[in-house]
Amino acid sequence: MNILALDLGTSSVRGLVLDPEAVPRPGALARRKVRVTVDDDGAGTLDAPTYLACLAECLDELAAGGHLRDVGLVATSAQWHSVLPVDRAGEPLGPVLTWLDTRPEPPAGATGPADGAAFHRRTGTWWHRCYWSVRLPWLRGRASTPPARFLGLAEYVLGGLLDAAPMSVSQASGTGLLDLRTLTWDAEACELAAAGPGQLPELAGDGWRGRLRPEHARRWPQLAEAAWAAPVGDGAASNVGSGAVDPGRAAVTVGTSSAVRLVQAVPAGAELPPLPDRLWRYRVDHDHVVTGAAYSSGGNLFAWADRELRLPRGAALARIPRGGGVAADPHFGGDRPPGHAPAGSGGLGGLSFGTDAVDILAGLMSGVCRLVAADLVELESTVGGPVEVVLGGGAVEASAWWRESFADVLAPRRVYHHPDPEVGATGAARVALGRLDAAVPLVAIGRTDEPPSPTPSGQRHPRYPS
Numbered sequence: 001m002n003i004l005a006l007d008l009g010t011s012s013v014r015g016l017v018l019d020p021e022a023v024p025r026p027g028a029l030a031r032r033k034v035r036v037t038v039d040d041d042g043a044g045t046l047d048a049p050t051y052l053a054c055l056a057e058c059l060d061e062l063a064a065g066g067h068l069r070d071v072g073l074v075a076t077s078a079q080w081h082s083v084l085p086v087d088r089a090g091e092p093l094g095p096v097l098t099w100l101d102t103r104p105e106p107p108a109g110a111t112g113p114a115d116g117a118a119f120h121r122r123t124g125t126w127w128h129r130c131y132w133s134v135r136l137p138w139l140r141g142r143a144s145t146p147p148a149r150f151l152g153l154a155e156y157v158l159g160g161l162l163d164a165a166p167m168s169v170s171q172a173s174g175t176g177l178l179d180l181r182t183l184t185w186d187a188e189a190c191e192l193a194a195a196g197p198g199q200l201p202e203l204a205g206d207g208w209r210g211r212l213r214p215e216h217a218r219r220w221p222q223l224a225e226a227a228w229a230a231p232v233g234d235g236a237a238s239n240v241g242s243g244a245v246d247p248g249r250a251a252v253t254v255g256t257s258s259a260v261r262l263v264q265a266v267p268a269g270a271e272l273p274p275l276p277d278r279l280w281r282y283r284v285d286h287d288h289v290v291t292g293a294a295y296s297s298g299g300n301l302f303a304w305a306d307r308e309l310r311l312p313r314g315a316a317l318a319r320i321p322r323g324g325g326v327a328a329d330p331h332f333g334g335d336r337p338p339g340h341a342p343a344g345s346g347g348l349g350g351l352s353f354g355t356d357a358v359d360i361l362a363g364l365m366s367g368v369c370r371l372v373a374a375d376l377v378e379l380e381s382t383v384g385g386p387v388e389v390v391l392g393g394g395a396v397e398a399s400a401w402w403r404e405s406f407a408d409v410l411a412p413r414r415v416y417h418h419p420d421p422e423v424g425a426t427g428a429a430r431v432a433l434g435r436l437d438a439a440v441p442l443v444a445i446g447r448t449d450e451p452p453s454p455t456p457s458g459q460r461h462p463r464y465p466s
Helices: 048-064 116-123 132-142 153-159 169-173 187-193 214-219 234-242 299-308 357-380 400-409 423-433
Strands: 002-008 012-018 024-033 044-046 071-078 084-086 149-151 227-229 249-254 258-265 280-285 288-295 327-329 347-349 388-392 415-417 443-445
Touching (some): 002 048, 012 423, 024 048, 048 153, 071 153, 071 234, 116 187, 132 149, 132 187, 149 153, 169 280, 227 423, 234 249, 234 258, 234 280, 234 288, 234 423, 258 357, 327 357, 388 400, 400 443
Parallel strands (some): 002 071, 071 227, 249 388, 388 415
Antiparallel strands (some): 012 024, 084 149, 258 288, 280 288, 327 347, 415 443
């Protein structure tokens, strides 16, 4: 049985076919870029019908290449926090708000949870613009037509393809409305969101599976009998794909954005571990939680610098010390929760007439490393000591300098790299298979103050070639 893994990302939608061990099949990848509409007022939105059309194009491409044969399971990694207002027929009443959107504000006069600490422990979140407790009232206040229901991007996309598309507990945890212990909608959070019966998605049970609608089964007959697993939040999927699935190993993933996260086994109904004030907690599935911190800056910093600073081609970063560059605050997209800094909060310092584009890029990349290092200390407090770190994601896969900067900034911890840019999709497949603890090959990254060590046979050393 092959596995079709979908990645519903912010900058692209991708589909790839994996073998029964969740290893990508050569050449079986289709990708479509998607356009996030951003504005100086903090907007960060996607067009839902266009996004669904892009996914359909990916499936068409894979089918035309003969890659969908023998697919028996479809797994999905999907971005957390998105929300879409829809009418009674399920048609969008506006664009999808992504995690990038910093515009939502609480209603005038609203005071938030009665006990903020208890709310944080139950839901793993805060009363914050990133979550539906603030987003739903804000969307209602701007709507010309009152929304009948609210969906995440994953529920809209899969709802257009499947016989049913309930919300997974992983996706529901990213709304900030889920009680992480009982795996039911939290009464106080729903009251803050003014979300009544029928306005929130149905929650998927443990082991839920969906099927293609008949009209789509005719379009993609190779998938007619495939079972579709409930989506996994992209951050949780990336941890699993990186092999960071136990309390002794954290994952640092840098894709469009960045995050540091740690997975623990906590079945539904079990007591939740302590949660520091600065960290969020979501669900991987019914049996695991993921705790961490996230940042609005990652590979999007490189994309901005490449576009606006006209970066030179080649290994220009090689002349900059690892972790070096100008003093930089990488909060270009504002704060992720619990912070409230708006979009446009980034900054550069220490510039001179000798400063060039590469100095600025290096400073921004190093700034992300330092943000991660500070929150990793908080994360380690939940497990009582230092952890190993696995780097993953397309942005660090593309930059050896960034990987080694992380190794230097995170010293003396041992840092590894999982050289697979599709860690989210492969992680979602492992969750769907119930194989979270399957071994993942890693490459050790040495710090710049360490002497070179022999590289194990069959593994490439990631040191920057120049």
